Amino acid sequence: MSDRQNSTRKTRSDKERNRTHILEVAEQFFGEQGVDGPMQAIAKRAGLGPGTLYRHFPTREALLVALLEARWNELEARRQAIEERGSDSVAALKAWLEALHEFVTAFDGLPAPLREASMDNTSPLTITCEDLVATTGHFLAAAQRDGRAHPWVGARELFLSVLATVWVTGAALADQASGQALQALLRFGWETPLPDTDAPPADRRPRPDLDPPT
Amino acid sequence: MSDRQNSTRKTRSDKERNRTHILEVAEQFFGEQGVDGPMQAIAKRAGLGPGTLYRHFPTREALLVALLEARWNELEARRQAIEERGSDSVAALKAWLEALHEFVTAFDGLPAPLREASMDNTSPLTITCEDLVATTGHFLAAAQRDGRAHPWVGARELFLSVLATVWVTGAALADQASGQALQALLRFGWETPLPDTDAPPADRRPRPDLDPPT
DNA sequence: GCACAAATGGAGGTTATGTCCGCATGGGAC
DNA sequence: GTCCCATGCGGACATAACCTCCATTTGTGC
Numbered sequence: 205m206s207d208r209q210n211s212t213r214k215t216r217s218d219k220e221r222n223r224t225h226i227l228e229v230a231e232q233f234f235g236e237q238g239v240d241g242p243m244q245a246i247a248k249r250a251g252l253g254p255g256t257l258y259r260h261f262p263t264r265e266a267l268l269v270a271l272l273e274a275r276w277n278e279l280e281a282r283r284q285a286i287e288e289r290g291s292d293s294v295a296a297l298k299a300w301l302e303a304l305h306e307f308v309t310a311f312d313g314l315p316a317p318l319r320e321a322s323m324d325n326t327s328p329l330t331i332t333c334e335d336l337v338a339t340t341g342h343f344l345a346a347a348q349r350d351g352r353a354h355p356w357v358g359a360r361e362l363f364l365s366v367l368a369t370v371w372v373t374g375a376a377l378a379d380q381a382s383g384q385a386l387q388a389l390l391r392f393g394w395e396t397p398l399p400d401t402d403a404p405p406a407d408r409r410p411r412p413d414l415d416p417p418t
Numbered sequence: 419m420s421d422r423q424n425s426t427r428k429t430r431s432d433k434e435r436n437r438t439h440i441l442e443v444a445e446q447f448f449g450e451q452g453v454d455g456p457m458q459a460i461a462k463r464a465g466l467g468p469g470t471l472y473r474h475f476p477t478r479e480a481l482l483v484a485l486l487e488a489r490w491n492e493l494e495a496r497r498q499a500i501e502e503r504g505s506d507s508v509a510a511l512k513a514w515l516e517a518l519h520e521f522v523t524a525f526d527g528l529p530a531p532l533r534e535a536s537m538d539n540t541s542p543l544t545i546t547c548e549d550l551v552a553t554t555g556h557f558l559a560a561a562q563r564d565g566r567a568h569p570w571v572g573a574r575e576l577f578l579s580v581l582a583t584v585w586v587t588g589a590a591l592a593d594q595a596s597g598q599a600l601q602a603l604l605r606f607g608w609e610t611p612l613p614d615t616d617a618p619p620a621d622r623r624p625r626p627d628l629d630p631p632t
Numbered sequence: 633g634c635a636c637a638a639a640t641g642g643a644g645g646t647t648a649t650g651t652c653c654g655c656a657t658g659g660g661a662c
Numbered sequence: 663g664t665c666c667c668a669t670g671c672g673g674a675c676a677t678a679a680c681c682t683c684c685a686t687t688t689g690t691g692c
Binding site: 319323354356357358360361364365367368369371372373374382385386388389390392 | 533537606
């Protein structure tokens with residue numbers, strides 16, 4: 205970023221100015237209306253033509269990527285904090301999932317494009333998603349090594365479960381209670397029952413019987 | 419339904435004919451394109467003007483309700499079959515959740531309107547959703563009475579978790595594996611660990627600590 | 633057949649998306 | 663300072679979808 209035009213001219217100053225202004229406006233707008241709000245409205249609120257908006261961010265997703273970048277740094281900091289705290293692996297995983305949850309709750313309607321991105325591989329958001337899955341996998345693996353998480357659970361599933369939880373509760377629109385209960389439900393899903401007997405720690409139960417793929 | 423005009427005239431025959439034709443076309447169309455496909459296309463494929471389509475089904479949701487009605491009967495039959503089978507409560511709940519899963523997978527994109535409906539209370543789909551939640555609650559309660567499901571789990575959450583699972587896996591578009599793993603994750607969430615010790619059966623663990631509502 | 637209520641169909645208002653191109657504006661040479 | 667021109671701007675426009683309204687057609691009862 206900020207690499208100047210190596211050929212002849214410096215990039216015009218108004219360009220960068222407009223870019224950041226768009227980002228400010230979009231941040232506010234998405235915060236109010238959710239990520240599905242009309243792009244037009246952002247351009248209008250920024251006092252720019254639609255052409256300019258699309259020149260800077262050719263798709264809604266591109267705009268989202270730029271907006272999430274700032275928050276991504278914050279999330280990364282939180283990840284480090286969790287790791288340096290050196291708490292037990294389950295607490296760490298829980299903390300990370302909560303951080304992830306908050307990240308996905310940043311804007312209303314965010315889960316949908318993230319889900320899309322984690323499937324399609326063609327979206328600019330894909331890399332972000334894969335990073336998030338990777339970090340989730342990092343914490344999950346630690347918990348599994350300690351025998352505190354079922355070994356058959358995957359990082360991708362946990363990530364998707366966070367998306368699903370946020371999606372289903374409508375990003376804070378709807379009842380908090382269901383959201384929390386769902387989170388608890390999922391936690392009970394991955395967490396291993398009890399280290400309070402001295403039986404073999406991890407998989408006291410085998411992988412649950414999955415129905416054949418019909 | 420099919421109550422004739424009590425005032426003066428019988429309802430015109432072409433009306434009912436068009437209605438059923440629209441339903442046939444819509445069933446196929448939604449099956450192919452998902453429930454978000456353009457309404458126009460349905461009208462066109464049925465050889466009708468958009469006005470006629472909207473006269474019969476004023477909203478996309480109204481059309482969905484009519485389409486789901488047939489499948490709802492099927493689901494109801496399945497419910498009865500499960501109950502008459504008289505299997506154990508956990509198996510019954512599992513079977514019901516699977517039936518529900520298939521119901522929600524009927525059309526691509528179905529989870530979204532159902533979620534909407536189960537929140538808004540203004541949608542024509544709302545009643546359907548509430549019926550589904552009620553039945554889920556029926557099977558869940560039985561399992562809880564047997565101490566085979568965590569007592570703090572609610573019917574609504576289970577229903578929403580089915581919606582969420584289907585949503586996140588993109589209604590059979592995406593990887594089956596993640597979908598099944600998620601289902602397993604959730605099942606581990608609600609199912610009570612083990613009747614293989616003769617300890618008090620149900621809540622071996624208290625309701626998990628929910629974080630205070632921030 | 634005839635009259636008329638009922639139903640049709642498509643034209644059209646509205647809102648959103650994304651592109652294209654004439655125009656203005658900022659950067660650099662002098 | 664001023665002039666040139668590449669760079670970026672802005673909004674008009676092409677496209678697509680939604681949904682409504684009303685002139686026209688069509689089926690029903692007599």
